[in-house]
Amino acid sequence: MPVINEHDVKGVKLPQPYERFIKIFASPERIEKSLSSKYATFGATIIYPHTTAHPKHVHPNSEEILYVASGRGKAVIGEEEFEIQPGSIAYVPPGVGHTFVNESSETMKLFWVYAPPGAERRIIDYARTGKGYE
Numbered sequence: 396m397p398v399i400n401e402h403d404v405k406g407v408k409l410p411q412p413y414e415r416f417i418k419i420f421a422s423p424e425r426i427e428k429s430l431s432s433k434y435a436t437f438g439a440t441i442i443y444p445h446t447t448a449h450p451k452h453v454h455p456n457s458e459e460i461l462y463v464a465s466g467r468g469k470a471v472i473g474e475e476e477f478e479i480q481p482g483s484i485a486y487v488p489p490g491v492g493h494t495f496v497n498e499s500s501e502t503m504k505l506f507w508v509y510a511p512p513g514a515e516r517r518i519i520d521y522a523r524t525g526k527g528y529e
Contacts, residue, residue, distance in 0.1 A: 397430070399420065399428055399429070399430055401418065401420060401439065403428050404418045404419070404420055404427050404428055404429060405418075405427050405428075406418035406419075406427075413446070413447060413448060413449045413450065414443060414446065415440055415441060415442050415443065415446070415448055415449070416440070416441040417438060417439070417440050417441075418438055418439045419436060419437075419438040420437045420438055420439070421435070421436065421437040421438075422436040422437075422438075423436070434510060434511060435508050435509060435510040435511065436508065436509040436510075436513075437506070437507070437508050438506070438507055439464075439504060439505065439506045439507070440495075440504070440505045440507065441502055441503070441504055442466065442468075442495060442496075442497040442502070442503040442504075442505065443497065443502060443503075444466075444497055444499060444500045444501060444502065444503075445497065445498065445499075445500070446496075446497055447494060447495070447496045447497075448494055448495040448496070448497075448505075449494055449495075450494065451471060451492045451493060451494045452492065452493070452494070453489075453490050453491060453492050453493070454487070454489060454490075454509065454513075455489060455490050456489055456511065456513055457489055457509040457510060457511055457513055458486070458487060458488055458489050458509070458510055459486075459487040459493070459507055459508065459509055460484065460485070460486055460487075460507065460508045460510075461484065461485045461487070461495070461505045461506065461507045461508075462483075462484050462505065462506045462507070463479045463480060463481055463482065463483040463484075463485075463503070463504075463505055464481060464504040464505070464506060465481055465501060465502060465503060465504045466480075466481070466497050466499050466501050466502055466503025466504060467479065467480045467481075467497075467498060467499040467501075467503070468495065468496045468497045468498040468499060468503060469495070469496045469498060470483075470485045470493070470494075470495050470496075471492075471493060471494045471495070471496070472485065472486075472487055472491060472492075472493045473491050473492060473493070479495070
């Protein structure tokens with residue numbers, strides 16, 4: 396199937412302290428109703444108001460490109476902080492520490508791509524087992 400609707404993908408809620416909701420729409424390893432993709436992973440993250448998406452971390456082998464669909468806050472990429480809002484696009488090179496903070500009272504929605512794929516492995520494992528984010 397070459398076309399899906401984002402609302403047909405169930406997604407997974409990750410636990411606190413960095414509670415957020417993630418959907419994977421395309422990946423080499425299909426989950427739920429996602430598309431099969433060979434060279435990239437595409438998904439979305441919902442960051443709740445006044446929270447941080449995750450601790451600063453790196454994807455050693457994948458670059459990440461993100462599009463802010465809703466919410467306002469900041470992107471921390473390397474040692475720099477950038478204000479982000481709807482329409483902002485962020486690029487994170489492989490191996491560079493990063494995190495995203497929703498500083499608004501509305502939900503922040505980020506669409507993202509990892510290339511090459513692989514950085515999503517932990518999310519997929521948690522979606523299947525409910526373990527690995529404790």
